[in-house]
Amino acid sequence: MSSEGTKIRVRIAPSPTGPFHIGTARTALFNLLYARRNGGTYIVRVEDTDVARSTTEHEADILEGLRWLGLEADEGVVAAGEERGDRGPYRQSARTTRYAEVAQQLHARGLAYHCFCTAGELEVERSARDKAKLPPRYSGRCATIPATESARRVAAGESAALRFRIQPGIVVIDDLVRGRVEIDAETLGGDLVILRADGSPLYHFTVVVDDADMGITHVIRGEDHLSNTPKHILLFQALGVPLPKFAHLPLILNPDRTKMSKRKSQTAIADYRAEGFLKEAIINFLALLGWSTGSEDEILSVEEIQERFDLDHVQKAGAIFDRTRLEWINGQWIRKLTHDDLLARLRPFYDRAVEDGRIGRPARDEEIAALLPLIRERIPLLSSVIELTDFLFIETLQHDAALLVPKRWEPATALAALEAARPLVAAGIGEGDAPLLDAEDPLEVKLRALAESNGWKAGDLFMALRAAATGRTATPPLFDSMRLLGQAAVLARIDQAIALLRAV
RNA sequence: GCCCCUAUCGUCUAGCGGCCUAGGACGCCACCCUUUCAAGGUGGAGAUCACGGGUUCGAAUCCCGUUGGGGGCACCA
Numbered sequence: 314m315s316s317e318g319t320k321i322r323v324r325i326a327p328s329p330t331g332p333f334h335i336g337t338a339r340t341a342l343f344n345l346l347y348a349r350r351n352g353g354t355y356i357v358r359v360e361d362t363d364v365a366r367s368t369t370e371h372e373a374d375i376l377e378g379l380r381w382l383g384l385e386a387d388e389g390v391v392a393a394g395e396e397r398g399d400r401g402p403y404r405q406s407a408r409t410t411r412y413a414e415v416a417q418q419l420h421a422r423g424l425a426y427h428c429f430c431t432a433g434e435l436e437v438e439r440s441a442r443d444k445a446k447l448p449p450r451y452s453g454r455c456a457t458i459p460a461t462e463s464a465r466r467v468a469a470g471e472s473a474a475l476r477f478r479i480q481p482g483i484v485v486i487d488d489l490v491r492g493r494v495e496i497d498a499e500t501l502g503g504d505l506v507i508l509r510a511d512g513s514p515l516y517h518f519t520v521v522v523d524d525a526d527m528g529i530t531h532v533i534r535g536e537d538h539l540s541n542t543p544k545h546i547l548l549f550q551a552l553g554v555p556l557p558k559f560a561h562l563p564l565i566l567n568p569d570r571t572k573m574s575k576r577k578s579q580t581a582i583a584d585y586r587a588e589g590f591l592k593e594a595i596i597n598f599l600a601l602l603g604w605s606t607g608s609e610d611e612i613l614s615v616e617e618i619q620e621r622f623d624l625d626h627v628q629k630a631g632a633i634f635d636r637t638r639l640e641w642i643n644g645q646w647i648r649k650l651t652h653d654d655l656l657a658r659l660r661p662f663y664d665r666a667v668e669d670g671r672i673g674r675p676a677r678d679e680e681i682a683a684l685l686p687l688i689r690e691r692i693p694l695l696s697s698v699i700e701l702t703d704f705l706f707i708e709t710l711q712h713d714a715a716l717l718v719p720k721r722w723e724p725a726t727a728l729a730a731l732e733a734a735r736p737l738v739a740a741g742i743g744e745g746d747a748p749l750l751d752a753e754d755p756l757e758v759k760l761r762a763l764a765e766s767n768g769w770k771a772g773d774l775f776m777a778l779r780a781a782a783t784g785r786t787a788t789p790p791l792f793d794s795m796r797l798l799g800q801a802a803v804l805a806r807i808d809q810a811i812a813l814l815r816a817v
Numbered sequence: 818g819c820c821c822c823u824a825u826c827g828u829c830u831a832g833c834g835g836c837c838u839a840g841g842a843c844g845c846c847a848c849c850c851u852u853u854c855a856a857g858g859u860g861g862a863g864a865u866c867a868c869g870g871g872u873u874c875g876a877a878u879c880c881c882g883u884u885g886g887g888g889g890c891a892c893c894a
Contacts, residue, residue, distance in 0.1 A: 328894050363894060432892070439891090448819040449890060474892050491822070500820045502890055509892040516894050540821050540889035561822085563887095568828090570886060598829095601842095605830055609841045628830080630823050631887060638829060638843045648856080690856040701854085757852080775852035787854040 321353030323531045324389070326520065328360040329371035332581040333378035335634070336535060336565050336573055339599045341384045343562055344533050346600070346622040348387070356527060357386035359404045362519055367406075369393070378582040382592050383615060400527045405519050412514035415522050415552065416475050416507055424551050425507060427463045427473035428455040451476070451503030475508035477518070477548065484543035489531075489560035489624045496543045505544055517541060521548040524557060533560045533624075536631070537572065560624055563603045564631040573634055585639075589662060589695025591650075594643035603628045612645045640693045647692060655689065656681055659698055663706075666699045672706035680705070683797060686750055687789035704783040705797055710806055714817055716780045717810050719773040726769070727777045728814040733763060734778060735807050742800045748793035757792055781810035 325341040327333070341357075348355040357379065361367040376392055379385055388398035396403050419425040430438075430451075439449050455463075456478065467473055479501050486494040507518035514522075524532060524545075532545075539561045549556050567577040574580065585595060593614065600618045601611065604627050610617075647655065656678065663676040684702055692698050704710065718727040741756030760778075764771040779791050782803050788794055795803045 326894090330894065360894065366893080428892085430892095435892080443818080446818045450819095451891095476892095488822095494821070496821065500890075506892050511892085513892085515892070520894090535888090536822065537888055563823085566887080572888070601829065603829090607831070609831075611829095611842060625833095632830090633828060635828050635843070641843055644856085688855095691854065693855090760852095770852095772852050779853060785853090789854085791852055 319528075319530060321348060321351045321530050322356060322528050323348050323353055323533055324356035324358050324524070324527065324529050325384075326358045326360045326523070327375045328363065329368060329375055330363060330366040331371055331575070332583060333371075333375040334575075335578075335580050335582060335585070335599075337375070338378065338382060338384065338582055338595070339565055339602065340534055340562065341379060342382070342596060342599050343604070343622075343627075345384050346619055347531065347533055347560075347624070349619045350622045353530075355387045356398070356529070357389040357391070357403065358523055358527070359390050359406075360516070360519065361404060361406045362514060362516065364406070364513075374583060378586075381586065382582070382596060403527075405514075405523065408519070408523070409512075409514065411526070412519055412522055413508070413512060416514065416518070419477060419507070419551060420475060423460075423478075425475050425477045426456055426458070426504075427467055428476045428504075428506070429458075429466060429471055429473050430455060431472075448500070449502055453504055456504060472510040474506045474510045476504040477507045477551065478504050479544070479547060484546050486539070486542050486546065486559055488539070489533075489558055490563075490627050491539070491561060491629060494539070496540070498543060498547065501544055501547075507548075517544045518548065521545050521552065525549065525552055525554040529557050531560065532557045533562065536561045536564050560627070563628050565602060566631045566633045568633055570631065570633065572631075578634060579636075587696075589692075589697065590639065590643050591646045591658070591695070594639065594646040597646070598639045598642045602632045602634070612642065612649075644693045647695070648689060652682070652685055655685055658695055659685075662695050662698055666703070666706075671699055672703050673708045674706050676706055680797070683748060684789070687748060687793055691789065701787075701789065704785060704788070704794075710784040710809065712781070712784055712806075712810055712813050714813050716784070716786055717777060717814060719776040719780075721770070722773055722777070724814055724817050728811060730764075730767070730769060730774050730777050731781055731807055731811050731814070733767070734760060734774065735804065735811075737763060738778070738795065738807065739800065739804055742795050742803055744799045744801060746796035746799075748796055750793065754792045778807070781807045 323344040325337070325344050327337050327341075345355045347353065359372060361372065373393060376390065380391075385391055386397065389401070389403040390396050402408055416425065420427075435451070438452055442449060455476070479498050482498050484496050484498055486496070488494055505517060506515055508514055542559055542561075546556060565573040567573050569577065571577070579585070582595070586592075596615050596618070597613055600613070600622075604622070606613070606621050607626050650658070659681055660678070663672070663681065666672045667675050684705075688698055688701055691701055718724050722730075737756065737759045741759065760774060761771045764774045775791050776786065778795075779788055780786060782791070782795050782798060
């Protein structure tokens, strides 16, 4: 078709009326993948025509989120005051004169007309149709006002919106995902307002003007836009520009199968980031929501996804956002990170934990580094690292007496065990010892012998020690945890636990 | 109400007329490993391919209908 031989240009057009949404990220990703796979250009355009709801904070959040995920624009808006490319401006608020110009052309050619209906009149029309169980549709009563009269009324200062004439006929969408879709123009709701009475343009109009001006060849977006696509096609035709190809992606759904929303799901990318989801995991997960490799591979990098991406394997039905699966993928990626990389990504979580008082002192890089092999397989989220290792960065533990006594034991047994184990621990743990990891631990050997001679299960003894040293029942491996804690702290905590048990 | 899209295990999906007595993954259960928690390993339960008609020698795969689900119908984006 017309785009054959032309370089592919796709775009994502977020509206800064809310924080960076997971659905926007998914659409952006698919656009980027399509561009990368086909040697095209990926454009970011900010749709901020709704001045009342758009904020610079949201725009910053969106741009920062895109950057973080590696979905930064090849062309278009990349940061607050930064745009790339020569087909801009790429922010709709900076394009108002262009919209007015194009609207004027449509009007001059008779393809659009002034509508003097007031909001009240339209409301009366709408409710009447609603009462008659008819779909909302503009009657077109201003469509036949003679040009001279219309011009006179406008000149007289009468308030008027501009409507685009929807010509009767069947509009065909040749969708790259769904195939041929036919929609009767009759069902589009009548002539379309493209400029409000105050002269500001409306979405369906701006999107087409922008896509035309920016030479977009492929419009890849959510299925929620499918029904509105005929309006866009009619507008493209009226402008006399080649039609882009369309691809409507299945929606991401709430657990109840409705379109994913802030009300029912966590939708802000920033929230996932703050929880410690890796960008690699989010990308991996999102790519597999509605698309598949056709193979059984699941853990894939963006590069790997880029190599395989195609619209043929895009699913047609919506997909529920399964957070559990995201967490699993996240765990897979955490295990794949290099030592240094994981360390760097964990760093901010410790810093934040200090700020909000969850731990008592900053964690040094060497400390985190020593911990890595112990925690790597135990954190589904980066943020999980705090509850798993907080005992190392808290000065004084608040023991829970109940936790100090292993399930099968009496308090007296726990007390006796801690007292008996203390000297062995004192002898076996130094200050600033490195973890032994998988090597045989001499302290463990001695403690096992101690347990055996007393008729205790080694596991119970270890649990009592674990609770005493860390205050928790689920921790990284006990002996290495104690080594990292250091002799003084471990013995102090054991003493504290002994005192507590004596008091019971 | 009207229009459009859609329908394979709870979830994400493979499948594009015979390889399917439907495969994988998440989750779940059991076992193994094991000092806890994880991770890992092994095995298992879990889908009459929404339902009903066709087409065909043969259908999860093609067609029609029904039902269910979703989306869209603004001087919102």
